[in-house]
Amino acid sequence: MITNQRYEKIMDCLNERGTASVNDLVDITNSSTATVRRDLTHLESKGLLKRVHGGATVEQMEREEDYTEKSVKNLSKKLKIAQIASELIEDGDTVFIDAGTTTYEMMPFIKASEVTVVTNSITLIDQLVRNGHQTIVLGGRVKPATKAVVGHDVIEKLRTLSFDKCFIGVNAIDLHHGFTTPDEDEAYIKKTAVEHSRRAFVLADSSKFERSAFVKFAQLEEASIITEDPDHPFLVKARSGTEITGGESNDIYRDV
Template sequence: MLTQKRYDLILEFLNRHSSGSVADFVNITESSEATIRRDLTFLESSGLLTRIHGGATLDKIEKEATFSDKSIRNLKEKVYIGKLAASLIDDGDTVFIDAGTTTYEMLPFIDAESLTIVTNNMTLIDILVKKGYYVYLLGGKVKLTTRAIVGHDAIKKLENLYFDKCFIGTNCVDLEHGYSTPDSDEGHIKRTAIMQSKQKFVLADHSKFHKTAFVQFAALNEAALITNKNSSKFLSEAAKITKIIGGE
């Protein structure tokens, strides 16, 4: 059996059952224990599951990592996704760019003219202003771990704005549970921005697949998924539900 096929079967099993033993994976893939253990090691290093004694469990994101920690993970993939997302912005667009390390990678590639950009990401402001765009930073509470601005004031402002496009970061992407994040405040911002936008895009590299977190902010079919090139059954199934940009 091809390696990628084994990976898909293992992750599908975990998506249904949350955890599984080496024996379970040997059975469904018809492979040896040694092969399965190597597969689990690789999938864990890719951030797709967690090894436990005798098997593995599907990652469920309970805690938000810091901006600095996340910024160095899968950087090559994030740059690819950021460049692709930036190419979707047209001259004269009014755009919402969400807080996040993947949305941050859009900045060097944004070259459209006469843009109005709204964000809740403090780290974006300096670069966008230097590019000469009309930039609005939402007011509210600053979340120290991710440097995102959240809270009631930010939501109220967002509810009175309308966007041609929004670009949203996410912690998790799942076929059944859609897009989710561990933090309810950030989830509310993301949800509101999606509701106020004509075109909605969520940015996520492959390490976010098959994961869920506490707060769902959108179903999979409510926003197109911009992702890196990654041939997998997950993307094949996701493409039946929503538009996939970049994944193969």
């Protein structure tokens, strides 16, 4: 079995079950523990999973944050990004908000009124409703690990809608592969949402730059990047590179 196939099997397993032991993954991939461990190390470095003693997990949306130095730092990045994103929502907007931990952090910052929010994230709904926003949930199968709604119905419905703006989470961004994410179902939802929005925003802290995950959902020039460090070398490169020279209205978003 080729390395990437193993990566996919591992991520599939984790996305489905949320947690898996090294031994589980050894069985699934028909590899040695050494190989699985190497895979886990690699996938963790890409931010696709979190290693734990005995195996690995995917972030469960819930707050299991351990309040170490690092996670607090990441949290504040997330908050900053979430806040910038939220302020882009204007009175009367109809927006799509993707399932994800960063988009979740947007909730308290949305100040605009008469906003209609469409989402496939069950987790967001509580907050949206509580804050008095008109909320529309897309229907379909609920994915246990992330409580995101996925499936054909979601795409079908998205195609009938059009948004002023959409806010999308992402796992990895690089010049070659554009915006990528590990889960195929979710990638297709992101893609469709971007296509049906006047303006698309991708929320990404700088740890996502110059990496790629399995499934591409948009070209770099199809969406604006919202990040905590607008002068990051990668963005400088991206702005000057041929890849994005075509995008006039959708420049890399740079405010902080």
